[in-house]
Amino acid sequence: MLPSWPWVTGVAAGLVSLHFAQKLFFPYFWTDLKFLLKAVKYGVTMEIHRLSGRIWTVLDKFVTLAEKQPDKPFLVYEGKVHTYRSVDKRSNRLAQLFLKEGTLKRGDTVALLMSNEPDFIHVWFGLAKLGCVVAFLNFNIRSRSLLHCISSCAPKMLVVGADMLGTLEEILPGLQEDIRVWVMTKESRLPHANTILDKLEVSSDDPLPVDLHIVNNLKDPHLYIFTSGTTGLPKAAVISHLQTLKGAAGLWAFGATPDDIVYITLPLYHSAASLLGIGGCIELGATCVLRNKFSASLFWSDCKKYNVTVIQYIGELCRYLCKQPVKEGEKNHKVRLAIGNGVRTDVWKEFLHRFGNIKMCEFYGATEGNICFMNHTGKVGSVGRTNFFYKLFFPFDLIKYDFQKEEPIRNKYGWCERVKKGEPGLLLSKVNSKNPFFGYAGNKRDTEKKLLRAVFKKEDIYFNTGDLMVQDQNNFLYFWDRTGDTFRWKGENVSTTEVSDVLGMLDFIKEASVYGVSVQGYEGKAGMASVILKPQRSLDLKQLYEHMATYLPSYACPLFLRLQEVIEVTGTFKQQKFKMVGEGFNPTAISDPLYFLDNLKKSYVLLTKELHEKIVSGEMKL
Incomplete structure (x- = not known):
């Protein structure tokens, strides 16, 4: 018997109403659900592997791909193709070489000082095949900071690229004697430096015994990646499998x-x-085009030449591309996805207008953090979305923060308080067995400092990201600012403590306070230092420039200098930076002498009203 028409009509009307209600009140329900199910599927797959008694790592996936698709290009570098098989075999040669030398054993740490080149990956994979933990060193840092990074991860060995020999020569006198040094050359004039390339020619490319790198626990360390975090010198963040x-x-x-x-x-x-x-290409079995260094002028021609379909970016990279002169055929490429973080809303819009229908995939995640947001909807300016389901798997909160005291606000009962939607709050991520925080190598004090306890109840433990975020009414999240003694410039985190220490090495500086200031038209914040001179000493601007250029990477050198007689402190004797950050670098609003780092003159120069106007108008490039 057929159902009566009124009943069918009622059901249809109900479904239509439900559809419109979902569109009106939960417009992102299906896209959120689809994305969440994808993440859950990946997690379930990992758990199945674990329960089967064989943990499947990124290295395992690569070795399998080298067997399944040996002739597929894995890396393309300067026009040369490196297949999955060739990368696998060269990494075997490196592993066999170090194994034969007998200096390394499973679990040892090896520091890697190399720029972007295929051998970076060959060395990384070769050492991983020996079960070693690899520490990636920032090749921009020099001298004391570099020695600090090396000592903090306690490596048995240091592997250095051929183009990094000058940096190595600077630190050799201060390097621990028990650290063996290997260089990616056929010969070397440096004392105690072992060469690799000459020995690699006769090294076997046979696979290594699997038991050397088999992983029994996904929480075991795989890499150390250095981060400035929010305070102090660079720290070796423990990156687990x-x-x-x-x-x-x-x-x-x-x-x-x-x-x-x-x-x-x-x-x-x-x-x-x-x-x-690199890990993402392995997960997919895709091809990576690697470039030694970013070039704004060659970016799109490279994309066309190599038929690139996915690009990685940081905000500065997008801004540099948008600053390039407009050329005909800028949209004539195959790029469909751009994946990265830190792009400003205005740059985001201009980028799409200039370069075509590219899906911008913005995300948020700290290197050492236990939380990640991904903007899977393409909402301009947002770093991602949250919802009820997401918070079940990745619990987090945005709490009230005192910007002057630089600490979370607690109520009369001692608990932190959540901010309302639309208000900036400090992002905290709950630490539990599913979302652990692995901390920093050999640094229990800094590891503990990144944890916030008794947040809403006594047993709470949260990871303090040090980042301020805003959540809007539709549950989109937006990055607002950084807290602590770190600012971001040219896509790099700059430690104010590190810069202050370097300034303090000069014999005419009594005290220095370093902070970041906003500059119109630029991502992040530019470095500024307020200094007090020692009695009877004068400011040597050329020596100051040379000192900064010698001991700091270019992105960490303070662009602006403020000469003061007194630096204000808080009641607990912390430097009062909040006010100085707000005052910026405007010579018409600040009575203290101000200076600007002029790379053409290789000196700091007086920051005049005219020079200030050129900087804020964009006529003077930073």
């Missing part, structure tokens, strides 16, 4: 496929390029 696998899933989660060609110009010592980029 679990984090490596999660990072490798990023390209796949945003919709990349095995047929994609991924263009990486970011430095491999960063997690974005190594975990998301």
